[in-house]
Amino acid sequence: MTEAPEPDERLRTELLELALEAAERAGALLRDGRPADLGVAATKSSPIDVVTEMDIASEKLVTSFLGERRPDDGFLGEEGSDSAGTSGVRWVLDPLDGTVNYLYGLPGWAVSIAAEYHGEAVVGVVFAPLREETFHAVRGEGAFLRGHRLACRAAPPLDQALVGTGFNYVQQRRTRQAALAAQVLPLLRDIRRSGSAAIDLCDVAAGRLDGFYERGLHAWDFAAGDLIAREAGARTGGRPGAPPGNDLMVAGSPGVFDALQPLLDELGAWHD
Template structure:
């Protein structure tokens, strides 16, 4: 993996991206092994957050604590944005973005579609992403400007250009109102694409776009920790990653895939948005 790129200028020399990636990988792997042990370790303590569908376990919290502890032990001046504990500012200019268990619902049921996601920003610019799938022992990595990799092998997005031939990935909001709108949109899309998949892990969906396992993907109502690492991995594999109006992806909507497919999908979603608004 080429890690010789320079990080964005900030008036000070940036940290070495290779070292950052190795640190993120080590933390993600250790957290992933913790999650695997948790599956055979007995009953989990489960609670809810924003809604009855928004689950959190003691393993989410333990995984996050482990990752943050490892990152800050090596780089104590960094900031952290983590799903369970929120924002922890730091003066270094580098901020880690951590999802300790993306796909909690799958994890609780023993469905092997969950991941640990660790990304880093240097003065607000995304510079690396690591997504570890412990069930498959698959590590997706990207350093900005250096490509995307799966266990060290370069990745490239699908070459399909026709929406009618595309395998589409998506996910669903925990908000009942948004879920209803999403169901309406899916009713239109189901006859415009080859087929649709819902994995339950946005991080893995974005990585699977990078690997060509999904042709194109969209999802609404995500959070930065859900998407930060996966977005960079997809982009470095050649995907266009954007938001509803073609600009940067947002929490409101993320699209990722080959440019032609993303543009066609964005047109369909924009049409549905216009119909809903009227």
């Protein structure tokens, strides 16, 4: 298998600066432009899997901003952006991760933007406006929050680990995930459910969670957060030996990951 080429320093710097600015612009739009009467514009996988007009506006802002500056790049976005591009760079973005939180006026939502180079994530930015936090990482250069380098927590025993998770919007899958959580919970310190996978992965990076797992995520949900977590020293994956994907996303401090991933696999967290 041929390794993907590495972007040079100039390109890495350019991609990071653009991702930071795009996320800041989109976050400001979402924070300052939220209508008082915000409602659901559409649904996706189920009646509770919602899209608001602000999800759509945020994705349009990000793709327009990046497309004007790098017209040959590709895009993959939650609200429909999907183009290959010719430059080797593809932007993978969730313009509003945590839409239900946003709809209800809760603070746990973020703009998530990753830049891939020949299929490998090289830059990740997650901006959570109401937490006033911007996380970022460049592959091989570490992860940062407010200029401070991040490091995941030293791994406790699994029964002392605080682990985040999320639940899908399809009823059958949610029911299965709830049953799985009931099996996992007694084996952990506790479980947290924030409503934003991007934020959960950044909280693993920042040492606020020892681990995280979820089934049913898409690339735009975890592309930036996955890189940020790994650059902070966490391990990430899907089923044992596989990368993160729709079947399963697992992240954690190395010792927690080593215990949590096989446990989830044994319990069948990767299927409904």
